[in-house]
Amino acid sequence: MAPSATPPGGPRPPGLIQRYREELQARHYARRTVETDEQWLRRFLRFHQLRHPREMGSEEVNAFLTHLAVEGQVSASTQNQALPALLFLYRELLERDLDLEMLMRGRDMRR
Numbered sequence: 001m002a003p004s005a006t007p008p009g010g011p012r013p014p015g016l017i018q019r020y021r022e023e024l025q026a027r028h029y030a031r032r033t034v035e036t037d038e039q040w041l042r043r044f045l046r047f048h049q050l051r052h053p054r055e056m057g058s059e060e061v062n063a064f065l066t067h068l069a070v071e072g073q074v075s076a077s078t079q080n081q082a083l084p085a086l087l088f089l090y091r092e093l094l095e096r097d098l099d100l101e102m103l104m105r106g107r108d109m110r111r
Contacts, residue, residue, distance in 0.1 A: 016052070017041060020093060037085035044086060053089060058099040061086050065100075 014022065020041055024034045047064050048056060065082060068074045083100075090096045 016093075020089060023093060024088070036081065037088065040082045040085035041089060044082075054094055057090075057096070061090070061098055062100060 017038060021034055021038055024037060029037075044061075044064050045051070045053070047067065048060055051060075064086075065079055068079055068082060072078075087098065090098050
């Protein structure tokens with residue numbers, strides 16, 4: 001008999017990113033939105049050295065979005081893509097509210 005391909009204790013439950021993607025897809029988000037939001041989640045996790053979002057909160061989200069505005073010099077519209085992706089994570093998957101009053105916004109380009 002061949003050795004089993006499943007790890008001891010049964011199959012692993014899906015990871016955070018997998019669950020995030022599946023939840024977006026279950027709510028019929030566009031494929032491109034799912035891909036973009038997943039990338040924002042990955043950037044957020046890398047920015048905080050892969051700490052689990054359950055261990056973080058408003059301070060860390062504010063720090064990431066402020067980093068985008070200050071060091072990344074991104075526009076407000078770029079922050080406006082990252083923010084809903086993180087809000088979805090916290091509100092829908094982790095069932096936690098965030099306090100984002102002190103958020104530093106990116107600059108809009110003047111024409």
